[in-house]
Amino acid sequence: MNACGGQQGRGDSVSASIDGKPYPIKVKKYILFDHDGVLVDTEFWYYKAGERALADIGFTMDRDQYLRDMTQGLATWAQAIAAGIDEQTISRQREVRNAYYQEYLRTEDIEIEGVLETLDVLAREYRMAIITTSKPADFALIHEKRSILDYMEFYLARDDYENAKPHPEPYLKGLQRFGATAAETVVIEDSARGLNSAIAAGIDCIVIANEFTASQDLSKATAKVAAFRELPSAIKGLAR
Numbered sequence: 001m002n003a004c005g006g007q008q009g010r011g012d013s014v015s016a017s018i019d020g021k022p023y024p025i026k027v028k029k030y031i032l033f034d035h036d037g038v039l040v041d042t043e044f045w046y047y048k049a050g051e052r053a054l055a056d057i058g059f060t061m062d063r064d065q066y067l068r069d070m071t072q073g074l075a076t077w078a079q080a081i082a083a084g085i086d087e088q089t090i091s092r093q094r095e096v097r098n099a100y101y102q103e104y105l106r107t108e109d110i111e112i113e114g115v116l117e118t119l120d121v122l123a124r125e126y127r128m129a130i131i132t133t134s135k136p137a138d139f140a141l142i143h144e145k146r147s148i149l150d151y152m153e154f155y156l157a158r159d160d161y162e163n164a165k166p167h168p169e170p171y172l173k174g175l176q177r178f179g180a181t182a183a184e185t186v187v188i189e190d191s192a193r194g195l196n197s198a199i200a201a202g203i204d205c206i207v208i209a210n211e212f213t214a215s216q217d218l219s220k221a222t223a224k225v226a227a228f229r230e231l232p233s234a235i236k237g238l239a240r
Contacts, residue, residue, distance in 0.1 A: 002160070004129075004152040027239050030185040031122060032174045032203070035132035035139070035155075037190035038228075039148055041110045043212045049101035050076035053093045059085065067215055071192040073133075073164050098135075105141050114229040119151040121232050130155035131174045131187075133164050153178075166193045168200035175201070186235055192216035206234050 037043040051061045054076075061079055069078040076097065077090050122128065129152050132139060136157045143149050156173055163169040171187060178185070187198035190210040195218055198205035207221040208228060218224065225234050 002155050002157065004149040004154055026183060028184060028186045028204075028235055029126060030175075030178050030180045031126045031128045031235070032171055032185060032187045032198075033128065033130050033152075034187070034189045034191070034194045035130050035134055037210045037213065038188055038208055039112065039115055039130070040142055040146075041112050042105070042142070043190070043210065045104040045108055045110065046101055047076075047212070049097045049104060052100050053097035054080055056096060057085070057089060057093060059083065064215070067213065070213075071166070071196070071216055073166055073193055098138075101138065102141055105138065110142070112228055114227065116147065118228050118231055119148065122235075123151050126235070127178060128152050129174055129178065131170045132156065133158050133170075135159075165197035166200065168197055168202075171198055171201040171203055175203070186222075186238060188231065189221075192218060195221055204238055206231065206238075 033039055036046065047063070047066060050066075051063075054061050059080055061076075065079055066075055069075045077094070080090055080093075119128070130149075132155065134142070134157055136159055139155070139157050149155065154177055156170060156177070158164065161169050161173050165171075175182060175185060182202040182204075185203050187194070187201075187203050187205040188208060189195050189198060189205050190208050191213045195205050195207060199220055204222040206223045206225060207218045208231075209224065209226045222238065223234050225231060
């Protein structure tokens with residue numbers, strides 16, 4: 001588990017009343033962000049790196065099938081395995097894919113509009129962290145020259161848990177690290193895999209529109225927003 005430089009907590013309990021009798025309002029105190037496709041625009045480039053690595057050995061990856069496999073945490077190599085490509089070749093091309101992906105991370109524009117400005121607003125009220133399936137090396141490269149982590153108290157990358165999304169373990173570990181309850185927390189996601197992980201962990205989930213994952217079934221999201229800038233009002237809306 002990895003500590004960041006985030007600010008410490010806000011989010012006091014709030015109550016309202018009906019006929020003079022108080023009742024609690026569901027107020028969020030903690031935000032657990034997915035990373036790829038939410039804070040940085042990397043989902044497509046990860047796919048592209050895998051597509052390119054498989055093309056090097058003459059295999060054409062079907063994008064729609066990739067997106068379906070992605071919901072189960074499979075994605076890049078599932079089609080190649082089904083086609084009978086041997087494990088030694090896949091292992092070699094996995095390293096090729098990793099190199100291509102880091103090339104894209106260094107050269108392509110992966111910024112998402114409004115992220116830093118919105119994090120600055122959210123940090124005044126919520127404690128925040130990142131729960132990602134990113135490999136530590138990729139995560140470190142992405143944040144080498146970015147200030148997103150300044151707003152986070154910690155992050156959990158792929159090496160920090162055993163079972164990846166859509167298993168609930170990553171988000172349950174996030175709750176544990178904060179000492180938070182599911183009711184006090186909201187997850188921000190962009191994919192069905194992450195949404196299903198949050199649902200399995202019992203946590204409300206707001207999905208941000210992402211063109212790359214738009215074909216996935218996101219119907220079980222607690223709320224949906226079109227842009228990162230809409231998060232402050234969307235999170236407030238969960239208390240109503």
